[in-house]
Amino acid sequence: xxxxxxxxxxxxxxxxxxxxxxxxxxxxxxxxxxxxxxxxxxxxxxxxxxxxxxxxxxxxxxxxxxxxxxxxxxxxxxxxxxxxxxxxxxxxxxxxxxxxxxxxxxxxxxxxxxxxxxxxxxxxxxxxxxxxxxxxxxxxxxxxxxxxxxxxxxxxxxxxxxxxxxxxxxxxxxxxxxxxxxxxxxxxxxxxxxxxxxxxxxxxxxxxxxxxxxxxxxxxxxxxxxxxxxxxxxxxxxxxxxxxxxxxxxxxxxxxxxxxxxxxxxxxxxxxxxxxxxxxxxxxxxxxxxxxxxxxxxxxxxxxxxxxxxxxxxxxxxxxxxxxxxxxxxxxxxxxxxxxxxxxxxxxxxxxxxxxxxxxxxxxxxxxxxxxxxxxxxxxxxxxxxxxxxxxxxxxxxxxxxxxxxxxxxxxxxxxxxxx
Amino acid sequence: xxxxxxxxxxxxxxxxxxxxxxxxxxxxxxxxxxxxxxxxxxxxxxxxxxxxxxxxxxxxxxxxxxxxxxxxxxxxxxxxxxxxxxxxxxxxxxxxxxxxxxxxxxxxxxxxxxxxxxxxxxxxxxxxxxxxxxxxxxxxxxxxxxxxxxxxxxxxxxxxxxxxxxxxxxxxxxxxxxxxxxxxxxxxxxxxxxxxxxxxxxxxxxxxxxxxxxxxxxxxxxxxxxxxxxxxxxxxxxxxxxxxxxxxxxxxxxxxxxxxxxxxxxxxxxxxxxxxxxxxxxxxxxxxxxxxxxxxxxxxxxxxxxxxxxxxxxxxxxxxxxxxxxxxxxxxxxxxxxxxxxxxxxxxxxxxxxxxxxxxxxxxxxxxxxxxxxxxxxxxxxxxxxxxxxxxxxxxxxxxxxxxxxxxxxxxxxxxxxxxxxxxxxxxx
Numbered sequence: 001x002x003x004x005x006x007x008x009x010x011x012x013x014x015x016x017x018x019x020x021x022x023x024x025x026x027x028x029x030x031x032x033x034x035x036x037x038x039x040x041x042x043x044x045x046x047x048x049x050x051x052x053x054x055x056x057x058x059x060x061x062x063x064x065x066x067x068x069x070x071x072x073x074x075x076x077x078x079x080x081x082x083x084x085x086x087x088x089x090x091x092x093x094x095x096x097x098x099x100x101x102x103x104x105x106x107x108x109x110x111x112x113x114x115x116x117x118x119x120x121x122x123x124x125x126x127x128x129x130x131x132x133x134x135x136x137x138x139x140x141x142x143x144x145x146x147x148x149x150x151x152x153x154x155x156x157x158x159x160x161x162x163x164x165x166x167x168x169x170x171x172x173x174x175x176x177x178x179x180x181x182x183x184x185x186x187x188x189x190x191x192x193x194x195x196x197x198x199x200x201x202x203x204x205x206x207x208x209x210x211x212x213x214x215x216x217x218x219x220x221x222x223x224x225x226x227x228x229x230x231x232x233x234x235x236x237x238x239x240x241x242x243x244x245x246x247x248x249x250x251x252x253x254x255x256x257x258x259x260x261x262x263x264x265x266x267x268x269x270x271x272x273x274x275x276x277x278x279x280x281x282x283x284x285x286x287x288x289x290x291x292x293x294x295x296x297x298x299x300x301x302x303x304x305x306x307x308x309x310x311x312x313x314x315x316x317x318x319x320x321x322x323x324x325x326x327x328x329x330x331x332x333x334x335x336x337x338x339x340x341x342x343x344x345x346x347x348x349x350x351x352x353x354x355x356x357x358x359x360x361x362x363x364x365x366x367x368x369x370x371x372x373x374x375x376x377x378x379x380x381x382x383x384x385x386x387x388x389x390x391x392x393x394x395x396x397x398x399x400x401x402x403x404x405x406x407x408x409x410x411x412x413x414x415x416x417x418x419x420x
Numbered sequence: 421x422x423x424x425x426x427x428x429x430x431x432x433x434x435x436x437x438x439x440x441x442x443x444x445x446x447x448x449x450x451x452x453x454x455x456x457x458x459x460x461x462x463x464x465x466x467x468x469x470x471x472x473x474x475x476x477x478x479x480x481x482x483x484x485x486x487x488x489x490x491x492x493x494x495x496x497x498x499x500x501x502x503x504x505x506x507x508x509x510x511x512x513x514x515x516x517x518x519x520x521x522x523x524x525x526x527x528x529x530x531x532x533x534x535x536x537x538x539x540x541x542x543x544x545x546x547x548x549x550x551x552x553x554x555x556x557x558x559x560x561x562x563x564x565x566x567x568x569x570x571x572x573x574x575x576x577x578x579x580x581x582x583x584x585x586x587x588x589x590x591x592x593x594x595x596x597x598x599x600x601x602x603x604x605x606x607x608x609x610x611x612x613x614x615x616x617x618x619x620x621x622x623x624x625x626x627x628x629x630x631x632x633x634x635x636x637x638x639x640x641x642x643x644x645x646x647x648x649x650x651x652x653x654x655x656x657x658x659x660x661x662x663x664x665x666x667x668x669x670x671x672x673x674x675x676x677x678x679x680x681x682x683x684x685x686x687x688x689x690x691x692x693x694x695x696x697x698x699x700x701x702x703x704x705x706x707x708x709x710x711x712x713x714x715x716x717x718x719x720x721x722x723x724x725x726x727x728x729x730x731x732x733x734x735x736x737x738x739x740x741x742x743x744x745x746x747x748x749x750x751x752x753x754x755x756x757x758x759x760x761x762x763x764x765x766x767x768x769x770x771x772x773x774x775x776x777x778x779x780x781x782x783x784x785x786x787x788x789x790x791x792x793x794x795x796x797x798x799x800x801x802x803x804x805x806x807x808x809x810x811x812x813x814x815x816x817x818x819x820x821x822x823x824x825x826x827x828x829x830x831x832x833x834x835x836x837x838x839x840x841x842x843x844x845x846x847x848x849x
Binding site: 102104105106107108109111112113115116119120123124158161162165166169 | 660662663665666669670672673676719729730731732733734735740741742
């Protein structure tokens with residue numbers, strides 16, 4: 001064969017390769033475009049993009065002693081969190097390497113064995129994280145933030161592990177069930193099924209939270225009606241009070257549910273007299289903001305943005321072990337999942353803070369009471385021992401809410417804007 | 421391995437006198453009074469023997485003989501009460517004088533450590549004895565008997581429940597009707613009495629050899645007719661500590677699946693009942709479905725109670741698990757037995773319930789032992805397998821897989837050998 005012909009042959013081969021890969025490249029490009037569009041839509045917010053937050057120093061919010069106590073409290077929990085996260089990675093890393101040995105502990109088929117391996121992975125993780133959990137509880141008890149006893153905590157954690165086992169078995173059933181006929185393409189329907197499950201979970205979550213009673217305070221109920229109307233909700237969602245004071249003194253609230261299951265849940269520690277009615281109204285407006293701005297749906301959408309690529313990466317990573325058809329791949333899949341979750345943590349937290357900032361803004365627009373908002377955020381520094389300005393790494397890795405200093409700054413910015 | 425120093429010897433012909441059966445509990449009253457008095461003496465003797473064994477490394481012969489006679493006598497009384505034997509026993513616990521007798525070796529050297537901590541060491545055996553025989557764990561004083569007819573002395577107390585009591589009550593009815601003790605019942609009772617005797621022999625310092633819960637040491641005679649549901653054990657007794665520790669949670673997916681399957685099995689059983697009533701036998705498909713369900717139950721029970729190690733599959737397929745059930749294919753069934761199956765199954769379910777509590781004890785001890793040693797003691801494993809087999813037979817009977825009644829004798833490990841009437845069967849349990 002002459003050189004010219006060889007060149008011609010190589011050129012034809014290259015064109016064939018390109019032609020073969022073109023659909024895949026186009027598909028990936030379309031997927032990337034859809035992902036970017038989804039990201040853009042989810043990132044839309046009511047918070048004005050030109051909002052200029054004033055600099056608020058932590059020392060302006062808390063006294064020196066309070067600040068020292070909050071920082072001391074959070075420092076320990078940060079280190080505890082970091083060590084626990086590193087332990088997770090280490091345990092799953094080792095499990096990915098050696099976990100397939102546990103296949104000999106199973107007489108079940110490939111899916112049953114996969115379930116066992118997944119459960120054992122979580123069991124090892126529970127064991128490895130137990131000391132960090134207990135250390136965290138000890139610290140919270142020492143600072144009178146938690147009042148839960150160790151036995152109850154371990155029991156609840158154990159029962160929680162049982163719930164995790166059931167969930168992980170369902171996940172393995174779906175993944176390995178799909179990987180049987182679809183082989184490496186399981187991630188396409190698999191991602192969709194997991195998003196469906198996320199929707200289902202978001203719907204049923206409010207019914208699974210224990211010890212809920214309807215809110216009975218007429219003033220707060222009237223405020224709820226008014227705020228819901230102002231925020232454009234067709235009807236005010238029910239407000240429930242959850243009994244937690246037996247376990248903790250920390251105040252908290254949440255918005256949960258989809259459609260008919262939507263509700264606002266206030267912890268009873270918020271209603272124990274430490275907070276003024278105006279502050280509680282800010283909390284109510286904030287939680288209603290989550291519902292009126294469809295944050296639960298946005299969280300599901302955010303999950304969907306990561307579910308598909310995550311499932312794809314797991315499918316790719318496990319190919320050398322036979323893919324998710326084989327039970328031996330499960331430990332590696334767990335490691336990849338946990339590694340990706342860890343890597344996605346900063347982005348996840350950033351999105352969460354973004355939504356919380358929007359809910360804060362909506363609350364300010366609804367209550368038009370920045371003083372109450374500032375007082376509320378300041379009191380979180382003393383009641384929940386929250387550090388008003390945490391270190392950057394902790395802010396990025398751990399904080400799902402804006403720092404207290406940022407929240408106070410937003411209230412000040414809103415006030416300044418309203419006065420204009 | 422050397423035979424256990426305390427052995428039960430059975431030379432019983434299964435024939436029962438209806439009259440003495442009817443009044444058995446009342447007839448036993450003098451024995452119960454005497455046993456109570458003797459128990460006080462045995463308590464004092466055991467206390468002295470403890471010091472002597474601790475000092476000399478072996479129990480003094482007179483004390484040993486006294487306590488051996490006490491254990492033997494108590495076993496005679498229990499055998500009489502539970503209908504494991506027919507004749508009225510003597511009052512002195514004489515060796516070789518009763519159809520359900522106890523052989524006890526002469527005193528041997530005992531470990532001083534085991535002697536020093538005997539009561540603590542005996543706790544697991546006492547708990548298991550209590551679940552098998554009932555009341556063995558009791559202290560002094562008296563309690564009202566479980567039948568409500570008399571007070572019983574507490575050391576060999578008949579009141580605390582246990583499978584022996586359930587079997588005794590059922591045997592009482594059977595003996596009144598048939599004038600004959602069902603073979604399986606008698607063999608179970610002999611096994612339970614053997615374990616009780618060994619436990620109390622251990623507590624009273626007759627030996628430092630731990631009681632063996634193994635129904636295979638030695639095995640009982642096989643049942644007269646081969647059962648339609650049999651257990652096959654191919655377990656190497658090795659246990660994964662990690663999976664043992666989390667066993668209670670690892671079973672959760674199986675629990676959910678079993679619950680769902682149970683709903684379907686219930687409907688299938690109703691259909692099978694009508695089919696069997698009409699045709700005299702059930703459809704092969706229904707039989708296969710229900711057999712898989714019962715086998716699956718046996719697999720997950722074996723896993724949960726540490727009787728087996730590997731995580732079971734979800735399909736109840738035969739031959740896939742080290743503790744497995746062999747279930748005969750569908751056969752003709754009596755329409756009468758089918759018609760009244762629910763009522764007929766009731767006594768079997770009582771026994772199954774009792775053995776279920778034994779299985780729980782096996783699971784708890786197996787959990788601790790498996791966690792510490794990474795192995796399951798053979799005796800506990802075999803006892804667990806026996807309890808699972810009986811429960812599976814009760815399931816199979818209820819779900820119309822067979823019309824053969826569950827067999828309560830622990831015969832699984834019996835070697836096939838010709839049975840001769842009235843030949844002593846060494847520990848027919």
